[in-house]
Amino acid sequence: MPGGLVALLDDVSVIARTAAASIDDVGVAASRAGTKAAGVVIDDAAVTPSYVTGLSPARELPIIWKITKGSLKNKLLILLPGALLLSEFLPAAIIFVLMLGGAYLSYEGAEKVLEKLGGAKHGETLEDPIADPVAFENRRVSGAIRTDLILSAEIMAITLNEVAVETLFTRGAVLALVGVVITVVVYGSVALIVKMDDVGLHMAGRDSLASRRIGRFLLAAMPKLLTALSVIGTIAMLWVGGGIILHGLDELGLGAPADWAHGVQHAVERATGALSGILGWATYAGLSALFGLALGALLATVLHKVFRFGEGH
Incomplete structure (x- = not known):
């Protein structure tokens, strides 16, 4: 009997060590994948505040909560099963999914960018008269969840690409972990950002001089921060999208554009000494953004001028 108990405890110990190793593998893989997906995360965090800007402050957190739930459904119910099936039966298609999202x-x-330069606006905006606020809010939430689906697909595809050699269990666990953590971080940050002006208003009305100064600073800074986030979000879209396309073309044997961009990056690195890492990265990111802008402008022209996509909304 004691011998059987010792054997049982030994088996439990082996299982526990194996489970701990698996959890450690998941954590390491998730960290690696999350780092690779950082560009898309920045994009997601920068773009989302625009969906509540200009709406009633009372509706900001409910809207963000709706988008958060939609994002979790996108990642866990749609993209996670799809990514696992793709990795099991058609792994070669992952690069095409990435390029489509790019x-x-x-x-x-x-x-x-074209709209800022005076091009026609597509879709309903806050500058237009809003006949039905509830329907307008629902359209905004739907638009945010649709954009999140694309960004989440990129995050999941990048993550999957990083853990392609792992077991099915590890792949699934990493995808779920990255999806949940990124969703919480992104939309938690967005909620803090969009409510910061309310915090500033509250502090500006307090008796303490220091509190009033901080409150006035927050009230003055928030419009500038939201504008900056909008610009950062646009740049991130172009940088991430263009970079994905360059990488995808290289993977498909059309490496000339990526080779040229990397050549310019390396030339900048050789010429800038101690700042070579930062300036080299910025150079490649900038060239990726320009490539994304050229490709995106071509797609926008074809869709809106040739196919009349987006008219009548």
Whole structure:
């Protein structure tokens, strides 16, 4: 009997060590994948505040909560099973999924740039009269969840690409972990950002001089921060989208554009000494953004001028 108990405890110990190793593998893989997906995360965090800007402050957190739930459904119920099936039965298709998302991000970013330069606006905006606020809010939430689906697909595809050699269990666990953590971080940050002006208003009305100064600073800074986030979001869309397309073309044997961009990057690195890492990265990111802008402008022109996509909304 004691011998059987010792054997049982030994088996439990082996199982526990194996489970701990698996959890450690998941954590390491998730960290590696999350780092690779950082560009898309920045894009997601920068773009989302625009969906609540200008709406009633009382509706900001409910809207963000709706988008958060939609994002979790996107990642866990749609993209996670799809990614696992793809990795098991058609792994070669992952690069095409990435490139399709990259093209969409390039198109979205270029459309925003064209609108800022005086191009026609597509879709209903806050500048238009809003006949039905509830329907308008629902359209905004749907638009945010649709954009999140594309960004989440990029995050999941990048993550999957990083853990392609792992077991099915590890792949699934990493995808779920990255999906949940990124969703919480992104939309938690967005909620803090969009409510910061309310915090500033509250502090500006307090008796303490220091509190009033901080409150006035927050009230003055928030519009500038939201504008900056909008610009960062557009740049991130173009940088991430263009970079994905360059990488995808290289993977498919059309490496000339990526080779040229890397050549310029390396030339900058050789010429800048101690700042070579930062300036080299910025150079490649900038060239990726320009490539994304050119591709996105072409797609926007074809969709809006040739196919009349987006008219009548």
